[in-house]
Amino acid sequence: xxxxxxxxxxxxxxxxxxxxxxxxxxxxxxxxxxxxxxxxxxxxxxxxxxxxxxxxxxxxxxxxxxxxxxxxxxxxxxxxxxxxxxxxxxxxxxxxxxxxxxxxxxxxxxxxxxxxxxxxxxxxxxxxxxxxxxxxxxxxxxxx
Numbered sequence: 764x765x766x767x768x769x770x771x772x773x774x775x776x777x778x779x780x781x782x783x784x785x786x787x788x789x790x791x792x793x794x795x796x797x798x799x800x801x802x803x804x805x806x807x808x809x810x811x812x813x814x815x816x817x818x819x820x821x822x823x824x825x826x827x828x829x830x831x832x833x834x835x836x837x838x839x840x841x842x843x844x845x846x847x848x849x850x851x852x853x854x855x856x857x858x859x860x861x862x863x864x865x866x867x868x869x870x871x872x873x874x875x876x877x878x879x880x881x882x883x884x885x886x887x888x889x890x891x892x893x894x895x896x897x898x899x900x901x902x903x904x905x906x907x
Contacts, residue, residue, distance in 0.1 A: 789878065789885070789906040791819050791865030797872050817867035820896040822887050822904065824851050825862040829875050835861075842891075847899065850886040853878075868896035882906045 794816035801810050826833040837849040853861045860877045863885070867873070878885070885906040889899035 789863070789882070790904050791822060791863075791874065791901075794818050795867055795870075795872065795874065797870050799870065813869075815869075817870045817872070818895050819865060819901055820868040820898050821866040822901060823864045823866065824853075824878075824885060825864065825875075827859045827862065829862050829864050829873070845890070845892065846902065847889045847891050848886050849889070850884060852884045853882065855880075855883065878906065 796814070796816050799812070804810075823829075824835045825831070826835055835851055835853075838852045840847060840849045860880065861882065862875055862877050864873045864875045885904065887901060888903040888905075890902050891899045893900040
């Protein structure tokens, strides 16, 4: 009797650890540091570098590599006073992967990565009462 109870519980714990860790590992760094420079001098001007870190400002999901520019629109968005949640659903594909791009305020640098193939949806929670670079602040990313 104990064995019948322990095996299903152990299986649930194992599955939760696999899926929970996958959801936790998909996030964008809150800030990045960059080194930008002019491509050509501007007569009469001296360039100055602002060494402040760049804050996360946006997230885009792509069907395939971001260089192909196949960005995906969310499937659903819910609005509440204190938050908005946008949800993307991904159809299982064997030949193409879903990519995520993190964009940052004050720079053209983006960080991109492929999502694990078992991810079927991602939700991004925004705070519409705060903004970075004109976009609502990203509170949380949850992928399953």
